[in-house]
Each structure stands twice: as C-alpha cells, then as structure tokens.
C-alpha cells in the first residue's frame with residue numbers, strides 16, 4: 656500500500672526531534688508498491704529515510720521523504736523492520752551474528768546503507784544479501800555485499816549509488832556456532848560469569864549502551880555525532896606528547912591501530928577540550944559520552960546544533976590539527 660501525507664511534520668520521524676516539515680511523506684508497505692510508484696509526480700528531491708536516527712534536518716525539506724515500511728522478521732528482514740527487533744529475535748533464537756549490534760537505533764534498510772557498527776562488529780560482517788529496487792533499470796536486484804565497498808560507516812549506497820537503489824530487504828548471515836566477539840570496549844569485563852550465549856552478550860551490550868548513551872525515548876540525539884578520525888603514527892605521537900605534558904608522564908591516550916594508521920576516539924578529544932555538558936541554546940554535549948550531541952531542552956533548533964558542532968570542530972582543529980567529520984547526515 657502506498658500512503659501519502661502532504662506538508663508532513665517530521666518531528667516524530669527524526670530522533671533529534673527537529674521540528675521540520677516535508678512537502679510530502681510517502682510510505683510504502685509492499686515491494687510491489689515500488690514499480691507502481693509514479694516518481695515524476697513526486698515533489699523533488701526524493702530522499703529515502705529509515706528511522707531518522709542518523710540525520711540532522713537543518714531546515715524544512717522541500718521534496719518527498721520516502722519511507723519503506725516493509726516488514727518481515729527472520730534471517731531475511733524487510734527494510735522497515737526496527738534493527739534491534741531483528742537483534743532481539745536472533746538472540747531469542749540462540750543465533751549468533753548481530754548480538755554486538757544490539758540497541759543501535761534505526762531500521763534494517765539503513766543498517767546496509769550506513770554499515771552500522773558497535774563493539775567490534777559491523778553490519779557488513781553479517782550481511783549475506785541485499786534486495787533492492789533499481790530505479791535506473793526499473794527492476795528488482797539482489798546485491799552481493801562484496802560489491803558495496805563497505806567501510807567505516809559508509810558504502811556505495813551513500814556515494815556512487817546514492818539515489819539509485821531502494822533497499823526492500825536484507826538477508827543476514829546467522830550461525831548456531833558460537834562466534835563471541837568480546838575484545839572491544841570493555842565487553843569481556845562487563846560479562847557476568849555465565850555460559851556465553853547470544854542473549855547474554857546482547858544483554859551485556861544493552862547495559863553498556865544504556866549507561867553511556869541517551870535513551871532516544873527521553874532525549875533527542877542521533878547517536879555519535881562525529882566519526883572517529885584516523886591519523887598517521889607521527890601525528891598520533893605529537894598528540895601523545897601534548898597529552899603527557901598536560902596529564903602527566905604515565906598518561907595513556909586511548910587509540911586503536913588500523914593497519915599503518917591510528918584511530919583516536921573523537922570522544923576523548925572532545926572530552927580533553929572540556930566540552931562535556933557544554934551547551935549552545937538547546938543543544939548540549941552529552942555528559943556520559945561527549946561524541947553525542949543532544950537536544951537537551953527538546954526545543955533545540957538546527958542552528959543550536961550546528962553552532963555547537965562548529966565550536967567543537969574549530970577547537971579540535973586548533974588543538975590537535977584534526978578536522979572532525981560529522982557522522983550524522985545533514986539534510
């Protein structure tokens with residue numbers, strides 16, 4: 656079924672809770688709606704949106720927001736399924752794969768576009784196949800994830816394929832064989848002393864996330880606002896030197912080695928620059944995880960958020976010579 660809503664208020668459709676409107680919201684519930692859709696009649700541009708959990712609307716959207724709310728929960732999920740419902744299902748079935756990705760906001764379709772990730776696992780590690788409507792060719796296609804150029808929070812769906820494919824379903828690779836991934840972000844330390852199951856890991860990850868990240872039901876945000884930068888070893892050594900001068904000779908800068916390069920947590924730099932709890936109008940740097948900007952008052956404007964974003968970018972660039980890039984898509 657295709658439903659249309661003109662001059663639609665998007666505040667309940669974006670987790671930052673920006674009070675913006677779009678000219679038209681189109682909701683599709685079946686695959687067969689895609690060939691039937693008259694694209695030329697839609698206000699332009701057309702943007703596909705999932706759960707709105709990784710977006711910052713900077714103004715009213717002049718075109719059409721298309722939401723694919725196709726359901727179906729299982730190894731193959733409809734694009735509109737809440738991703739965490741899939742994680743909960745897999746854990747309840749005793750199936751390994753998505754347990755480390757528990758509680759990430761958003762929907763199945765976006766998991767394949769954005770290559771969502773947490774605690775050492777990324778969506779690309781568990782995606783077996785993607786089904787999509789190819790707007791260019793006017794047909795449905797099955798896409799092999801090996802062709803998607805998956806990287807850190809990116810894929811071809813965000814670059815050269817942007818606007819071409821409308822994802823309708825994702826098939827995940829699940830396993831009855833144990834595949835615990837415990838070496839990232841204190842997961843192992845947080846586990847209770849009990850036999851490892853996908854459910855136990857899911858519950859542990861949920862506990863960790865609830866302690867650090869704002870509950871989207873209570874406070875607006877779009878999760879991590881910036882990507883973690885990757886820099887050269889030489890650049891990292893300079894940062895270590897400054898950090899030791901400021902914090903003492905035993906101080907250790909958190910980092911991950913990525914091949915020849917070093918990933919430094921943006922949260923650490925933002926924290927070091929004293930931004931925890933900093934505000935700009937209704938926007939605030941979240942106290943428990945400064946990589947997250949929140950709509951603290953519920954009435955923050957896009958300008959409040961962008962102003963705080965710019966202050967952080969400028970300060971980090973001045974102190975560390977690193978330009979942070981937002982992870983959240985600005986629309």
Ligand code: EPU
Pocket residue numbers: 772773774775840867877878879880881882883909920921922923924926942943944945946982
């Ligand atoms: N840190 C501080 N001060 C703080 C908080 C963190 O210095 O107040 C430092 C700590 O050293 C900590 C490090 O920052 O070890 C990293 O923090 P955390 O483990 O919370 O992870 P992150 O790198 O900030 C990334 C993802 C998250 C994901 C976590 C866990 C990105 C942009 N974000 O955050 O993803 O949940 O790792 O895997 O890569 C999201 O994308 O929205 C998201 C929440």
